[in-house]
Amino acid sequence: MPKLKVAAYWAADCGGCGVAVLDINEKILDLAAAADIVFWPLAADPKVEDVKAMADKEIDVCLFSGAIRNEENEEMAELLRKKSKILIAYGSCACFGGIPALANLFTREEILDKVYNTSESTSNPAHVLPMTSASVPEGELTLPAFYNHVYTLDQIVDVEYYIPGCAPVPEIVWNAVKALIDGAVPPKGAIFAGTKTLCDECLKVKEEKKLKEIKRPIEVMVDSEKCLLEQGLICMGPVTRGGCGGRCTKMDMPCRGCFGPTEGSLDQGAKMAGTIASIIDSTDEVEVEKIIKRIMDPAGTFYRFTLAGSMLRGKRREGVS
Amino acid sequence: MRKITIDPITRLEGHGKIAIFLDDEGNVANSYVQIPELRGFEKFCEGRPVEEIVRIVPRICGV
Numbered sequence: 594m595p596k597l598k599v600a601a602y603w604a605a606d607c608g609g610c611g612v613a614v615l616d617i618n619e620k621i622l623d624l625a626a627a628a629d630i631v632f633w634p635l636a637a638d639p640k641v642e643d644v645k646a647m648a649d650k651e652i653d654v655c656l657f658s659g660a661i662r663n664e665e666n667e668e669m670a671e672l673l674r675k676k677s678k679i680l681i682a683y684g685s686c687a688c689f690g691g692i693p694a695l696a697n698l699f700t701r702e703e704i705l706d707k708v709y710n711t712s713e714s715t716s717n718p719a720h721v722l723p724m725t726s727a728s729v730p731e732g733e734l735t736l737p738a739f740y741n742h743v744y745t746l747d748q749i750v751d752v753e754y755y756i757p758g759c760a761p762v763p764e765i766v767w768n769a770v771k772a773l774i775d776g777a778v779p780p781k782g783a784i785f786a787g788t789k790t791l792c793d794e795c796l797k798v799k800e801e802k803k804l805k806e807i808k809r810p811i812e813v814m815v816d817s818e819k820c821l822l823e824q825g826l827i828c829m830g831p832v833t834r835g836g837c838g839g840r841c842t843k844m845d846m847p848c849r850g851c852f853g854p855t856e857g858s859l860d861q862g863a864k865m866a867g868t869i870a871s872i873i874d875s876t877d878e879v880e881v882e883k884i885i886k887r888i889m890d891p892a893g894t895f896y897r898f899t900l901a902g903s904m905l906r907g908k909r910r911e912g913v914s
Numbered sequence: 915m916r917k918i919t920i921d922p923i924t925r926l927e928g929h930g931k932i933a934i935f936l937d938d939e940g941n942v943a944n945s946y947v948q949i950p951e952l953r954g955f956e957k958f959c960e961g962r963p964v965e966e967i968v969r970i971v972p973r974i975c976g977v
Contacts (some may be wrong), residue, residue, distance in 0.1 A: 605953055608927035609976020634924045635977075641921050665929075665950050692973040695958040704954035712956045723952070731915050731935035731944045739952055760976060811965045849969060889963040897970075 597653040597774065599624075600632040600644070601683075602673055604666035605693045605743065606659030610684035611635040613760035614656070617767045627774045628653075641669070644676055652676050654773050656683040656756075660693045660901060661744040664725075665737035674750040679773065685759040685851045687746040690901020692759070694743040695893060697900050697907025701741040745902045755784040759851035759898060762837050787835030790855050791848050792820075795830055795839040799823065803874035807887035815845045822847075822872075827894055832864040849897045860904045862895035915943060923947075927977035 601611060611633070615621060631652060632639045655677035661667050674680055685691040696704055705722050709715060727734045746752055756769055769785040772778070787794065799820040808825040815821065821828040821842060828847035834855050841848055854861035869888070875881050888894070896903055921931035929951035937943040955974055959967055 603929075605951070607973045607976035609973065612977055634922045635927070636925060638924045640924075662953060663950065692970055693953045695962075695970070696954045698961070699954070699957050704952075704957045707957040707960075708952065708954055729944070729946065732917055732933075734933055734946055734948060736948060737950050759973070809963060809965060846969075890961060890966070893962045893966070 597628040598631045598651060599628040600630070600652045600655040600673065600677065601635070602632065602655065602657050602659075602669055603634065604657070604659030604669060604687070604746075605662035606684065606686045606691070608635060609760040610656075610658035610686075613684070613758075613763065613766060616760075616763040617770070618763070620767050620770075624770055624774075641672070644672060647676050649675055650678050652678065654679045654681065656681050657746055657752075658684040658687050660686040660690050661740075661746065661749050662693055662696075663737040663739050667740075667744075667749055668737075670746060670749045679753045679778075680746075680750065681754045681756055681769070682746045682752045683756045684761055685757055685853065685898045688755050688757045688902065689853050689899035690743050690745050691851075691898050694745075694899075694901035694907070695897070697743050698892060699908070700910070701739060705739065742907060743901045748901070753781055754779065755782075755786075757784065757786050757834065757852045758837060762840070764838075765836055784834070785836075786852055788856055789835050791830040791833040791835045791837070791839060791842070791852065794835045794837075795820075795842045795848075797821065797842060802872040804869070804872050804884065805874050807884060809887075809889065810847065817845055821845070827869075827888060829861070829865060829895070829897075831868050832858065832861050849894070851898045853899055853902070861899045862892070862903055865895040866891070916940075927975050 603611060630637050632644050655673050657673060657680060661670060682688045686693055709717055709722050710720055723736050725736055725738050756765060765785050797820045798818055800823060802823055806825050810826055813824060826847045829850035830848045832855060833848055833850040834852040836852055850861055858864050873881055873884055900907055916936040918934040919931060923930035931948050932945060934945040935943045959970060962970060
């Protein structure tokens with residue numbers, strides 16, 4: 594059997610997804626035996642020009658991580674879509690926007706002003722901002738345009754499969770890689786993860802969920818045996834797809850939802866708001882108000898990893914699409 | 915002036931490209947390293963509870 598041609602690329606991400614490929618440890622040798630890496634900036638030297646020179650659909654599988662934040666990310670998504678038979682949204686940023694999509698709570702101008710003018714470590718008396726084109730004595734330099742909004746990969750191009758997780762877990766990465774090597778191709782749109790909720794695989798003892806008080810993780814000594822949500826901590830477990838094995842909850846850290854919404858759920862954050870509403874142990878409006886006011890940052894918590902992929906896609910403002 | 919572009923810089927975390935300008939003799943006249951990437955952690959960490967920051971900023975670099 595000829596070797597598969599595999600590519601991996603990062604758009605707006607941290608590189609953690611690329612490292613997660615290496616977390617399959619010695620199985621990387623099986624991958625190397627079955628596939629040639631034709632493009633992977635993290636670990637190999639081929640350039641964008643080399644990808645452009647490939648025939649259409651020459652790449653068998655492309656793992657695309659990172660959200661679409663700027664013009665370059667979009668161009669690379671389109672290029673790799675054209676050159677790949679199978680394009681996989683790899684990691685939470687590509688699947689749902691991930692952490693970079695928290696920027697959708699702000700405008701492009703607010704972000705640029707903070708980063709290049711007002712942040713404590715910045716001195717920029719001339720208020721120079723990045724430009725898509727700049728003249729230097731020797732010629733012209735170009736930079737990709739910074740968008741006003743962060744997008745998921747599938748809001749830009751067609752995607753075959755999804756591997757969520759921040760970062761994806763090694764077992765799932767290997768299962769996906771092995772399925773593709775063996776030619777056991779799942780139906781389009783398949784998500785390589787669990788089909789149930791994170792709660793379903795979390796080993797903590799669950800009793801009755803009744804919330805009288807919402808607490809911050811820094812305010813409680815957690816009982817490791819018991820459900821974190823029942824102890825008053827906001828835990829995204831009930832509304833998050835399983836598959837990670839409860840990596841965070843095992844360490845008594847409440848889930849932040851990096852595996853995205855559960856099967857059939859359209860909006861992870863809205864579902865969390867509904868979940869909280871259904872377990873608040875009060876019918877007194879004043880008391881309910883007092884309880885929910887203790888949720889410090891609903892948008893940034895309920896949509897920690899999925900803002901770009903949510904129904905609202907970000908903060909809505911008058912005059913901003 | 916001839917321009918050589920190396921895009922992307924590889925085997926590192928992050929996005930970078932290099933523009934090298936050559937003079938008429940083919941020697942390097944000047945070169946520029948550019949970072950085309952920005953996500954804006956400086957801004958979008960604002961409004962997040964302090965105990966959550968330690969779960970957000972590890973995503974600046976995951977290598």
